[in-house]
Amino acid sequence: MPAITGQLGPVLTQEGLFCLGGALSGISLHHGVFIRGEWHNQAPNIFRAYAAIFGCVAIARIFYRMASPAGRLTSGLVLACFFHVLAMFTSILIYRRFFHRLNKSNFPGPGWARYTKIWQIWENRNSRNHLYLHSLCQKHGDVVRTGPSEVTVFLPEAHEALGGRQSECIKSEFYDLLWPERALFAARDKAVHAKRRKDWQYGFSPGAIEHHERKVLQWVDELDKQLARKAEDRLTVNATDYFLWFTFDIMGTFTFSKSFNMLERQRWHHVVLKTQNARSLLGPLAGTPWLLHIGVNLMPRILWVKDWYESVEWCQAQMLERLETGSLPGVPDLTSFFMRDKNGKSDPWLAGDSLLAILAGSEPTAQTMAAIFHELSMHPEHIEKIRRELTDDVCITNHRALAALPHLTAVIQEAMRLHPNLLTGGSRKTVDKGVNIGDYYIPPHTTVITPHYTIARREDCFVEGTKFIPERWSTRPEMVLNPAAHIPFSIGQYSCIGQQLAWRIMRYTIAMIVRKYNFYLAPGYDGSNMEDDKVDKFTAFPGIVPLRFEPRDS
Numbered sequence: 001m002p003a004i005t006g007q008l009g010p011v012l013t014q015e016g017l018f019c020l021g022g023a024l025s026g027i028s029l030h031h032g033v034f035i036r037g038e039w040h041n042q043a044p045n046i047f048r049a050y051a052a053i054f055g056c057v058a059i060a061r062i063f064y065r066m067a068s069p070a071g072r073l074t075s076g077l078v079l080a081c082f083f084h085v086l087a088m089f090t091s092i093l094i095y096r097r098f099f100h101r102l103n104k105s106n107f108p109g110p111g112w113a114r115y116t117k118i119w120q121i122w123e124n125r126n127s128r129n130h131l132y133l134h135s136l137c138q139k140h141g142d143v144v145r146t147g148p149s150e151v152t153v154f155l156p157e158a159h160e161a162l163g164g165r166q167s168e169c170i171k172s173e174f175y176d177l178l179w180p181e182r183a184l185f186a187a188r189d190k191a192v193h194a195k196r197r198k199d200w201q202y203g204f205s206p207g208a209i210e211h212h213e214r215k216v217l218q219w220v221d222e223l224d225k226q227l228a229r230k231a232e233d234r235l236t237v238n239a240t241d242y243f244l245w246f247t248f249d250i251m252g253t254f255t256f257s258k259s260f261n262m263l264e265r266q267r268w269h270h271v272v273l274k275t276q277n278a279r280s281l282l283g284p285l286a287g288t289p290w291l292l293h294i295g296v297n298l299m300p301r302i303l304w305v306k307d308w309y310e311s312v313e314w315c316q317a318q319m320l321e322r323l324e325t326g327s328l329p330g331v332p333d334l335t336s337f338f339m340r341d342k343n344g345k346s347d348p349w350l351a352g353d354s355l356l357a358i359l360a361g362s363e364p365t366a367q368t369m370a371a372i373f374h375e376l377s378m379h380p381e382h383i384e385k386i387r388r389e390l391t392d393d394v395c396i397t398n399h400r401a402l403a404a405l406p407h408l409t410a411v412i413q414e415a416m417r418l419h420p421n422l423l424t425g426g427s428r429k430t431v432d433k434g435v436n437i438g439d440y441y442i443p444p445h446t447t448v449i450t451p452h453y454t455i456a457r458r459e460d461c462f463v464e465g466t467k468f469i470p471e472r473w474s475t476r477p478e479m480v481l482n483p484a485a486h487i488p489f490s491i492g493q494y495s496c497i498g499q500q501l502a503w504r505i506m507r508y509t510i511a512m513i514v515r516k517y518n519f520y521l522a523p524g525y526d527g528s529n530m531e532d533d534k535v536d537k538f539t540a541f542p543g544i545v546p547l548r549f550e551p552r553d554s
């Protein structure tokens with residue numbers, strides 16, 4: 001290529017111009033565009049645009065001969081592309097190394113964390129983010145920098161500072177995972193969330209809960225019937241799966257009056273299996289929402305992403321069917337509460353929210369019950385203690401009566417503390433002001449992770465914090481040094497809307513089983529699977545809890 005003459009003399013050849021142009025455009029794009037605001041939702045489009053431009057340049061480079069003007073232009077463009085990417089990434093790395101707003105805070109952490117979160121995908125390849133973050137706490141202390149714009153805070157004060165009613169923090173980018181689909185849980189704008197939450201409140205009013213409760217009790221009866229069969233045949237029950245079947249059956253009826261009937265059929269419903277498979281991406285990719293969006297958008301019909309789309313489509317189809325047929329008279333479901341005051345108009349939130357109700361209602365409840373029965377089978381003295389409370393005059397279908405039993409409540413509380421449903425999930429983001437957590441100041445626009453798994457086990461919050469001691473919630477309150485470290489249903493505006501329903505489901509189920517059955521760990525198991533095989537896919541997925549049941553009157 002000819003050299004450019006003039007002031008810069010022969011230094012700047014045409015190739016040099018292409019390199020310079022590419023590099024300058026890369027640096028400008030970083031400083032002028034990408035550094036401002038959030039880009040994770042646009043990541044698939046950005047990826048597509050780059051792929052299209054680079055693809056065209058590469059193809060042109062193959063087709064045009066080097067000697068022709070078009071050949072010279074395309075080889076110049078190849079250089080420009082190369083230097084564009086190189087300069088942009090160099091600019092990002094330099095900015096993050098020397099100028100990022102979080103650098104001043106000097107939070108300790110793994111060396112790579114200030115540059116990228118991509119390496120954490122490798123650390124989380126087996127979906128054990130809770131253990132990885134726990135090890136970072138042990139190594140670096142209570143506040144750890146875990147990403148270029150992310151800190152992980154292991155202090156109990158973080159819950160109130162980030163999620164309390166006074167907090168201005170919003171949900172982090174992760175919650176855009178359903179975008180552009182709408183759902184209560186995914187509403188990051190506080191005003192939009194508050195408005196939608198009002199629609200949900202109808203479905204969780206005391207009157208509505210009584211309707212739902214009748215359905216729950218029918219399913220508790222079905223569970224009893226199936227356990228009796230298993231007991232008769234001396235078969236082992238994996239409580240982890242069994243409670244998932246049970247709670248999904250309840251939530252199908254609860255949401256759109258259609259059960260999955262897994263308990264009755266004694267097998268997985270294909271859609272429920274898909275919802276479980278679809279969560280596989282969340283283990284390694286929950287911390288990199290932009291990559292999650294690229295994966296979900298660019299591979300919609302592959303592997304787990306396909307499962308995700310199919311479960312969303314199935315939910316939409318059920319919802320349409322439900323809207324055509326209506327719910328049974330006198331037995332309102334959640335959809336009928338959503339459709340109140342809508343005068344037959346369609347509701348753009350309905351499909352996302354129905355999937356949310358089914359997943360948010362079933363998985364955490366099932367996972368908590370698996371944890372409870374795991375702990376009871378490891379500590380049978382607590383089964384006896386609950387039994388002593390469940391005297392003959394206690395009606396096990398009366399929630400008020402069950403709520404008055406202190407040890408039953410304490411067992412549930414303690415199981416939720418040791419086995420929180422959100423192990424590391426529930427991240428929030430600071431807004432323009434930043435936030436103070438204890439003695440630490442977290443700068444504006446920082447994602448903050450608060451791992452419940454580690455916080456709820458802190459020895460300065462709970463005496464013998466790693467042990468299952470339900471009495472700390474009843475007769476030995478001195479063993480709870482800081483109750484703020486235990487928020488199983490989260491707090492504030494985004495807290496669990498279904499917690500009253502969850503308490504009822506758990507109390508009825510435990511009371512029925514403890515009164516009617518003896519149960520113990522199946523032969524050959526030592527109870528270690530539940531914790532050892534637990535994975536963190538935004539919510540906890542415990543390992544198996546293999547139990548044998550025997551009717552107590554036999």
Ligand code: HEM
Nearest residue numbers: 184185360361364365368421426489490494496497498502
């Ligand atoms: C033991 C059982 C349960 C536990 C431990 C639990 C825990 C939680 C937690 C920690 C959150 C906050 C999530 C976040 O900040 O990202 C949450 C939200 C939510 N839960 Fe539950 N949950 C349980 C049962 C239920 C049930 C039975 C329902 C009924 C449908 C339900 C519906 C929801 C919904 C809709 C949200 C989103 C609320 C919002 O964004 O405003 N949960 N749950």
